[in-house]
Amino acid sequence: MPTNQYGLSLVVLRNVPLFSGLSEFELEKLSKVCGRRRVERGAFVVRAGEATDFLYILLTGRAKVTNTDEEGREIILAWLGPGESFGEMGLIDGSSRSASVVASEPCELLVLGKDAFQRCLQDNFLVAQRLMQLLVRRLREADRKIESLALLDVYGRVARLLLDVSVEEEGRRVVKKKISKQDMARMIGASREMVSKVMRDLELSGYIATEGDLVVILGS
Template sequence: MGLIDGSPRSANVVASEACELMVLSKEAFQRCLQDNFQVAQKLMQILVRRLREADRNIESLALLDVYGRVARLLLDLAEEDGGQRIVKKKISKQDMARMIGASREMVSKVMRDLELSGYIVCENNQVIILGA
């Protein structure tokens, strides 16, 4: 985003597996957008999606308790598989806590409660959402 508005970057990332990176100067990036409408349009679509996600996260923080935020996160991360909703990507409780603005301990408690109540099953590093 800093390439667009000139502000310092707002986040850092760490690759979870080996990857290749491309370094692009601000001038080359701007030239690419000017010369390629489809690239500019795709970038706008990505930014709109991110804005909608941010709006939804703000709404969740304001209106949902931790149980609701954990449930919404699980549903957002889940994929359809054979008629079931499954969170296949392994995600730590610490990462979940960061994503929803809660403590790791509270996320662990909520996950345990959801499993004991029969809403989810945690097995083989996956979370199966029951009745979704």
Template sequence: MSLIDNEPHSATVRAEVQCDVLVLGRPEFARCLPENSSLSYAIMRGLVARLRAADRQIESLALLDVYGRVARALLDMSEEGAEYKLIRNKVSRQDLAKVVGASREMVSRVMKDLEERGFIQTQENGSVHIMERLAHR
């Protein structure tokens, strides 16, 4: 994936037995692509972005508690604002529960706690302001 999006490697591989390894650098990889490599790269960057998002989701489900999963999901849904991150569209507790793998009741408790502690502000129109202190935790 790093050949395509210039991001850090998402995994490390270790051989169990001695083996030969082929290293393919970016220039060599580019030469393997068809003539219209800009289109190929655009498609691959989209696929890599989706794969990295899936990796983060799997990591969240495996390693974070419900609070952490809700916070990460809110941050992933948000856009950058001047003083805070913003989720413009209303997100139901049920939909959020499906994303984080928890019950709607638990997500409601977490959201209430995040709001009481000043990490988020839920607006009347359903949008959510994510305060900077949650974004930097």
């Protein structure tokens, strides 16, 4: 169960993008109703089909948003990192969890209950506005993924995934977060063997290069 740690939460809240722009007074009020939760690697934070009672904000660690197809195979819908939140949609429309969230490494989370979350939205237009921007961004990402699945072959889907998860670093596009071939396959709807073949072909053709755990996208 979430534990309340007033004071420590106040420090953390200042660095959460969803709550940036709130005054110290508003942050202090919010910190009094926030809890914290720690989850070990491989553990479920939430499961699909559960009632939605809390908003979660990832403070440390990484987690994956997953679902399963009709044959029980895992599909990775998204990756979450520090500062990112989940659970908003169910708190807004009262629906159950539409997907599971699993810790891919030890995670610490900030937890906000349904009543406190709804009061926060009612009292703070900035939070409501940032939440709308977050949901619009996720909708655009979902549209982009659907487009990739419908229009691109596996080569195109792998290339788009690499570009989507890459960052600019010293004038280069670099994939810094290590993603296994199996996880890549689960994200783009392909087999691990096919993803491995595509990655080899992209490297042999000079489109990407590996440097330790980094993947460098060449000519981008």
